[in-house]
Amino acid sequence: MHWRLPSRRVWLGIIVSFVALPSIAAADPDLVLANGLRVVVQEDHRTPDAVLQVWYRVGSLDEENGKTGLSHLVEHLMFTGTAALPDDSFAREIAAAGGRVNAFTGYHYTAYSVQLPATRIASALSLEADRMRNLLISPAQFARAKDAVRAERKWRIDESIQALAREKLMAAAFAGTPFAHPVIGWQSDIDLIAIDDARAWYSRWYTPDGAVLVVTGDVSSSGIVDEARRIFGGIPAGNMARSGAPVFPEFHTDRISMSGQSAYVVMVYPVPGIDKATPTLRHTMKVIARLLDETDRAGADGRAVMSVHAWSDLDRPGAGIFVIDGTAEPPAVAADVEKEIMRRVEMLKREAIPARRLERIEAELVADEQRSQSLFARARRIGLEATAGLPLRKADGDTARSAEELNAAIREATMRYLLENRRAVAISDRM
Known part of the structure; x- marks a missing residue:
């Protein structure tokens, strides 16, 4: 039996109802x-x-x-x-x-x-x-x-x-x-x-x-x-003045080689930080991360020979980052991992993601959002924004998009931020 997951608009309605009790x-x-x-x-x-x-x-x-x-x-x-x-x-x-x-x-x-x-x-x-x-x-x-x-x-x-x-x-x-x-x-x-x-x-x-x-x-x-x-109220002020969020710093597209016990590749791309990232961009980068690390490539015996993961940190003032890393077991080497990562990135720029796959990822992100409604998580969001000197967001609003709209957003974000000449790479290979 096949179950059809609710659309993102339905899921968003569930979340809004949950938050607005x-x-x-x-x-x-x-x-x-x-x-x-x-x-x-x-x-x-x-x-x-x-x-x-x-x-x-x-x-x-x-x-x-x-x-x-x-x-x-x-x-x-x-x-x-x-x-x-x-x-x-x-x-x-x-x-x-x-x-x-x-x-x-x-x-x-x-x-x-x-x-x-x-x-x-x-x-x-x-x-x-x-x-x-x-x-x-x-x-x-x-x-x-x-x-x-x-x-x-x-x-x-x-x-x-x-x-x-x-x-x-x-x-x-x-x-x-x-x-x-x-x-x-x-x-x-x-x-x-x-x-x-x-x-x-x-x-x-x-x-x-x-x-x-x-x-x-x-x-x-x-x-x-x-x-x-x-x-x-009785604690005196310290006359502590602090400047606003820093401007986006210079980013160097460096490449580092190391020796280790296994093949490992990590690359970082600069993206907008907490003061510039919109709710829509935050959501899009989360979807991209899920698409990049969703599946491991496994050998004939079922043992994973290559694993790729991705995540974003847009809660840093001035400069956020998008990170992709991967590991490999013999016979694969670091060069194979880097090639696989870049294949996945370039695929997102060229090929549309099937609607059902996007629907599944959206459902996973909705579940994450529900978990983030804990008292601790909500206090943390407020603190992050307040210490960055930003106005507090009451909610991200309805960022629901059709598969076509989301595919367009994925292509736009990958082509704007995940550029081969705008990344820094570190590689660790077996000695």
Whole structure:
């Protein structure tokens, strides 16, 4: 029996109905306190939980050569305690309230997230306000944090030839710009960062006028605003001025060769970043990624000899990226992987994709969109846009298109952005 999937317009109608339930506030408060703290609240009474996130407008783009990784290191240090709550008391207090913590650093932000029962939101606000200006950084805590960052870098990057290839490729493609540096920092810089560097970074950037407070969940908007004024309002502004999103940096079409244990190819193309990418372009690039990595080429025994994957990152200010990588097992080599990737890219420029295949991909993306409606994901979207200095999108709108329209958009995007003379490539082949 063959089941026909609903069209994208039907799926979009399902999503719009899901998002527009009466239990979600029709208008979300978005205001700035007297000390510069921006407060954004989105009510959602379908769950007893709440997510509180504090986003600071500082990330790896703000770091200087020789001091890369400072933002990420301070992220770790934010859990080392204050006079009122020493050591790991912050995490223990949240756990005792039935919640969990998370933190993450990017190119233009450092963010801290707490999810817990909505009835405990006031205590979480007080904890965040305390560490916004009262962080203690002792030599012992600093040493432990550096050790944790070194260990994280080791297992995330240094022990993976693929991660090293991507890191080297980004450094070459965006040479001479802050985008060339990994968010986690270069190992040599991490080793040389001093405790006074971390203290100065925290003092400079962790101020209410450099932060965005986002709350989503089973809360009262007016209640959160009142609590934010009471709890954060007494923290003085730091007169922290930051320029807008950076202009698109120069992109170098470099080619890097490495030696490794297997054949691996990764290529990166420059695309618009968070400040330029429209909802329609975002969706089109997601479809293109699915089309490129949808199928592995397998040998006669069913074992995959070549695997290609693609993804986009359009949440970086100034410069987004579209990445395609692939691996191969013997007898294939890196040259075979690159040839296969380029065959797939060129095919998208010439051949129309069957409507049923597009329909299936659209259904998968709709499912992803539904999953992205979690409290955490919605708070994260707000924080990303707010720290980039952008107006908040209430919704992407109906980007539903026919197969013919979507095929035209795919051809236009691939011919505009996925150009062979506008890519940087790193190749790792067997020694």
